[in-house]
Amino acid sequence: xxxxxxxxxxxxxxxxxxxxxxxxxxxxxxxxxxxxxxxxxxxxxxxxxxxxxxxxxxxxxxxxxxxxxxxxxxxxxxxxxxxxxxxxxxxxxxxxxxxxxxxxxxxxxxxxxxxxxxxxxxxxxxxxxxxxxxxxxxxxxxxxxxxxxxxxxxxxxxxxxxxxxxxxxxxxxxxxxxxxxxxxxxxxxxxxxxxxxxxxxxxxxxxxxxxxxxxxxxxxxxxxxxxxxxxxxxxxxxxxxxxxxxxxxxxxxxxxx
Amino acid sequence: xxxxxxxxxxxxxxxxxxxxxxxxxxxxxxxxxxxxxxxxxxxxxxxxxxxxxxxxxxxxxxxxxxxxxxxxxxxxxxxxxxxxxxxxxxxxxxxxxxxxxxxxxxxxxxxxxxxxxxxxxxxxxxxxxxxxxxxxxxxxxxxxxxxxxxxxxxxxxxxxxxxxxxxxxxxxxxxxxxxxxxxxxxxxxxxxxxxxxxxxxxxxxxxxxxxxxxxxxxxxxxxxxxxxxxxxxxxxxxxxxxxxxxxxxxxxxxxxxxxxxxxxxxxxxxxxxxxxxxxxxxxxxxxxxxxxxxxxxxxxxxxxxxxxxx
Numbered sequence: 006x007x008x009x010x011x012x013x014x015x016x017x018x019x020x021x022x023x024x025x026x027x028x029x030x031x032x033x034x035x036x037x038x039x040x041x042x043x044x045x046x047x048x049x050x051x052x053x054x055x056x057x058x059x060x061x062x063x064x065x066x067x068x069x070x071x072x073x074x075x076x077x078x079x080x081x082x083x084x085x086x087x088x089x090x091x092x093x094x095x096x097x098x099x100x101x102x103x104x105x106x107x108x109x110x111x112x113x114x115x116x117x118x119x120x121x122x123x124x125x126x127x128x129x130x131x132x133x134x135x136x137x138x139x140x141x142x143x144x145x146x147x148x149x150x151x152x153x154x155x156x157x158x159x160x161x162x163x164x165x166x167x168x169x170x171x172x173x174x175x176x177x178x179x180x181x182x183x184x185x186x187x188x189x190x191x192x193x194x195x196x197x198x199x200x201x202x203x204x205x206x207x208x209x210x211x212x213x214x215x216x217x218x219x220x221x222x223x224x225x226x227x228x229x230x231x232x233x234x235x236x237x238x239x240x241x242x243x244x245x246x247x248x249x250x251x252x253x254x255x256x257x258x259x260x261x262x
Numbered sequence: 263x264x265x266x267x268x269x270x271x272x273x274x275x276x277x278x279x280x281x282x283x284x285x286x287x288x289x290x291x292x293x294x295x296x297x298x299x300x301x302x303x304x305x306x307x308x309x310x311x312x313x314x315x316x317x318x319x320x321x322x323x324x325x326x327x328x329x330x331x332x333x334x335x336x337x338x339x340x341x342x343x344x345x346x347x348x349x350x351x352x353x354x355x356x357x358x359x360x361x362x363x364x365x366x367x368x369x370x371x372x373x374x375x376x377x378x379x380x381x382x383x384x385x386x387x388x389x390x391x392x393x394x395x396x397x398x399x400x401x402x403x404x405x406x407x408x409x410x411x412x413x414x415x416x417x418x419x420x421x422x423x424x425x426x427x428x429x430x431x432x433x434x435x436x437x438x439x440x441x442x443x444x445x446x447x448x449x450x451x452x453x454x455x456x457x458x459x460x461x462x463x464x465x466x467x468x469x470x471x472x473x474x475x476x477x478x479x480x481x482x483x484x485x486x487x488x489x490x491x492x493x494x495x496x497x498x499x500x501x502x503x504x505x506x507x508x509x510x511x512x513x514x515x516x517x518x519x520x521x522x523x524x525x526x527x528x529x530x531x532x533x534x535x536x537x538x539x540x541x542x543x544x545x546x547x548x549x550x551x552x553x554x555x556x557x558x559x560x561x562x563x564x565x566x567x568x569x570x571x572x
Contacts, residue, residue: 101357108328110357117320120353122324123333130287130307131329153315156321160313176329 006204007037008261010076011234013085014068014158015257018248021089023097025065027232027244031173031201032140033069034036038063038207039075039138048078051105057135058124060109062117063142063171064098070107071095079106083103118140118168122158125166127252131216137166137217142184144175152192153182159193164220168194171201173231178241186226235260268423269366271402273297275409276334280305287326290317291337293366294487320346320363324353327361328407332414337380338372339365339422347387354418355391361418362409368398368424370459370540371509375547382536385485386513388420395419396485397439400428400457404483411439424508426546432481438442442489444496448478451502454493455561456482456515462550465557466564475564485515490522497523501520502530502568506560508550511535523553532567534559 010033018024036231039059040046047053071088074080080094084104087093089210094103098112099149108124121139128135145151158166170185177183189196197213199206210225232238235257249257277300281284287308288301294359295311302309308458312319323333335342342365354361365384372379388394392508393439395417399405405423436443445460455463460481467477473541478496482488497503506517516533523529534554542552550556554563 020563110352113352116349116353119321119349123322124328125325126310126322127326127329127331128288130331150315150317153313153318154321157315157318158313161310185475228417232505249498 006202008234010037010069010072012261013072014260015249015254017068017071017085017088017137019254020086021057023089023250024068025097027238028063028066028069028142029068030233030238031229032063032066032171034204035140035169035207036069036073036185038204039211040077042208043211044138046077046106055133055135058108058121058137060111060117060137060139061099061123061124062111062121062124062139064111064117066142066171067097067099068096070099074104074106076180077106080104082228084094084125104141109242114142115150115170119134119150119154122154122163123131123159125158125163126161128165128175129163135165138141138169139166140169140171142175143170143172143177146170147180148175155192155194161227162219163222164217167214167216168222168224170224171229172226172228173229174175175231175241189224189226193221195221196226198226198228201229202233222229265427265429266402267425268402268405268427269294270297271329271405272336272364272423273301273436275406276301277304279410279413280308283332285330285332286334287331288334288336289323290335291316291319291341292382293337311429314435317346317349318339321351321353323361324349324359325359327354333361334364334413335361336364338367339384340367340379341350343381343387343420345383350388350418351391356391356392356446359418362413363420364423365420366423366425368422369457370549371425371546373434373540373546374543375439376543377541378514378537380540382508382510383513384422385418385509386452387513389486389513390426391418393417394424394486397483398422398424398485399483400424400460401430401432403432403434406436407434408439408483409556424458426458428458430460430464437483440484440489442484442488442492443481444492445479445481446477448476448500450476450500451481451504451564451568452496452500454480454482454505454515456485456507459508459555462555462557462560463506465526465558469557469561470564482515488515488522490519493519493544494526496524497529498526501526504563504568505533505535506555507533508555509535511570530568532563534555534563
């Protein structure tokens with residue numbers, strides 16, 4: 006699924022000589038399905054007041070978002086070609102002051118979720134029905150602010166907020182004693198666990214969310230594979246921030262064909 | 263007559279502004295809850311005692327700004343500024359969002375609570391970031407006037423509220439954001455005071471006038487942007503400047519003034535500021551005295567550090 010997006014991500018990293026391929030591969034299916042099927046937006050008017058908000062709290066996965074934003078018409082092929090180049094708008098973390106369609110400048114983990122809680126609260130105060138989606142990493146959930154925000158959002162009953170967790174096992178490398186879904190349940194969140202690479206399960210989870218002005222916020226915990234789609238990249242090894250050489254590039258492209 | 267606390271003025275100003283501006287939202291970290299109840303009642307849905315989670319409160323406020331509100335975050339200085347500095351830096355300043363941070367526990371106001379509750383580097387921290395303003399109102403009128411002049415502009419503004427006031431009557435028409443105020447004319451030395459230290463500066467001036475010193479006092483309530491032209495003009499005349507502030511010597515008001523006037527030929531500079539943790543206990547006044555932040559301290563520095571031109 007979404008092989009063309011994955012290929013484009015690898016090409017960008019090759020050309021830009023930087024980037025996090027496996028972190029993007031673990032979330033590209035979720036982001037693509039969210040934008041293509043559920044998110045309300047207008048690429049001609051990124052600040053459209055009735056839009057839904059998507060915040061990529063794990064900013065280093067931004068290559069996945071860039072290729073989807075391009076396919077949705079927010080940015081151009083030229084923008085992708087200028088990834089990590091002087092004068093370009095796309096860097097290794099998303100910058101909302103440069104990129105149309107980016108709602109938050111993220112990169113330092115543990116910020117985007119709390120920021121999204123503020124957006125969800127603001128929309129509720131205004132009586133608006135926009136929905137707020139925020140994608141966090143499971144490793145990012147080591148940050149204390151994640152649990153501050155989880156606590157606050159539940160106590161404010163921000164039913165217009167959906168958190169999606171990229172549960173790719175990064176967290177468990179360091180802290181394996183962790184019943185992750187139970188934590189979210191204990192914080193009062195409506196908790197759904199899915200396969201983050203299954204189109205049917207992603208669509209089913211998103212379709213069944215009952216967004217409301219006042220209610221328990223929703224977390225979709227998506228089991229994913231870091232580097233999904235290319236066996237050489239999968240897992241938690243050296244590929245986290247590695248640039249493929251010519252031979253490795255061929256292997257990756259072959260695996261995606 | 264007992265002075266109204268500036269913190270109470272903060273609550274009164276929130277009530278007044280909140281009733282006329284539906285975009286004002288107040289988030290607090292479990293302090294001042296009771297005095298803000300009139301605002302909470304008059305402005306339903308726009309007051310949140312979020313909890314003891316300051317970094318998240320700051321990020322949430324930035325999120326509120328993203329949806330068009332003028333957020334106000336209020337809690338104790340070290341927690342809103344030092345603990346939450348990265349949230350201020352990234353969620354507000356990097357993203358060019360507007361908001362207001364209202365701190366209490368200025369410098370070592372919470373003297374007996376110890377260094378965990380002190381904050382002497384807030385000017386330096388906020389000044390180091392783009393798109394920011396720093397206001398240090400030290401009377402109720404100053405808070406009320408300066409908040410109304412700035413809360414809805416496009417900057418992130420820190421209001422440092424001190425527990426003690428300078429107790430000087432200043433014409434409200436002279437209180438303008440970004441403008442320092444000349445309190446007294448003098449020809450021998452420029453004494454720049456900020457915060458409650460204005461009171462000590464005036465006492466020192468009065469005592470020194472009998473000892474042959476004619477002191478010009480400039481009062482600064484807006485730390486950033488600083489009214490350097492007024493200060494420069496004064497120092498150009500007196501060739502001597504002493505800055506008195508309840509802030510770390512590094513990155514404080516004195517630092518900015520020195521950078522602004524260093525090229526005045528023959529200029530002499532000194533400052534009374536904080537050099538390290540204020541580790542002792544006692545009243546605010548007792549700790550001030552230890553740091554030289556007193557009228558006697560000011561007199562001592564002027565007489566010891568400056569040569570009077572005869």
